[in-house]
Amino acid sequence: MMKKRTKRMIRVIILEILLASISVVVFAPFFLAIVMSIQPSEFVFVFPPRFLPKGFHWQNYVQAFKVVPFGRMILNSAIVAVLITFGKLVTGTFSGYAYSNFKFRGDKISFYIVFATLFIPVEIVLIVPLFRIVSKFGWVNTYWAMTIPFMASATNTFLMQQHFKTIPKEFEDAAKIDGANSMQYFFKIMLPLSRPIIAGASIINFTYAWNMYLWPLIVAMEDKMKTVQVAVNMIMNAESSQNWGVIMAATVVALLPTLLIFFALQDLFVKSLVSSGLKG
Template sequence: IFGVLAGYAFANLKFKGSSLMFAFLFITIFMPVDSLLIIPLYSLMMNLHWVNTYWALTIPFLASATTTFLMRQYFLTIPKELEDAAKIDGASPLRYLISIIVPLSKTMIGSVMVINFVYAWNFYLWPLVVINSNNMQTAQVGLQMLMSSGETRNWGIITAGTLIVLVPVLILFFGVQNLFVKGITTTGLKE
């Protein structure tokens, strides 16, 4: 949601400093999360008293510079004539976004949804830092603990854990797969 709104703002709304803000956003895509963002993000979670909570695992992943960039680039490909027609019909920028842009962008939204989910789901370092309780630890951290245990490894348990971690990603992918197929088959066709 935040990526769609920010991408729309950068693509369609002209405001003071938008080019500079977008350049800054673009630069942040290349910043290594592990070395530059973990410490300030952890400090923020401490100040909000969110350490060892589900909020700390979810809230930092709601906004993504990559999603904003991809949505902006996609929105720039939509003809400006659609926006002009919507304005003539009396649509506000928000109505134009909800009624016209979002339905046209279902394929792209599905794509960034999968990208963001897989990124957040497979993130290892952040849950390791922000969660102290073994009861709340993510499955990825648990799998790594099984792999690095000093005892002999039980490959059956490790394989079962890997499959359990893989299932939500597969469910999401197969759930939005029809969007990908529809986007591929309708690309370049006039409606």
């Protein structure tokens, strides 16, 4: 009995050491970016390298906002990311609910067609047709062009459809007995039960939308409509491109919103992973 406990304890210790080592490796680039962002340029490439900051040079952050209209670009990214995330959640939950709870002519064929779009790299294959369409609508340099083409995705439809199929049909039967129609059942029962999976999808969609680079670079030609990822590249190409403290300051600011969203929803995100793993 003692040998089994000892072996189990050794396995746990080894696993924790392994996870801690992986965490250090994953966090190291972000930590290095923070250290570089608060150092003067002459200390960034000193040898031996400094892994702990010597003082705080906050001017790098101030300079990052002066090189380009960084504040406006952060606002643009926030608006675009929120709208795309909201649109994907709405279209994904409704379409996933339709495919999981309703039978209609062509439902399987249409679902397979939607699923097949997962294999199409939208920002590469469809970039020219999309630009021609938004140009004809007069949407260049607008939020419409940066958000509407990405407000629906097969990923969300498939994810929500698979989740809704795990909810017992007895719940729907009980709701119908109580006089609830399909939409009442969806809003009062299905959505509250889907909070973890919706939180997980929100993190994934927001991160994707926040980190979009190619499409905003093409469709937003004016600086006032560009997004934060484009702003970081503009700072790298500006006169201060040799000042990596300023570049890292802009990078850290660009990373913060996605980290805050993850930490705010991490409990629900973990629950979504656990529940999806337990249910197959």
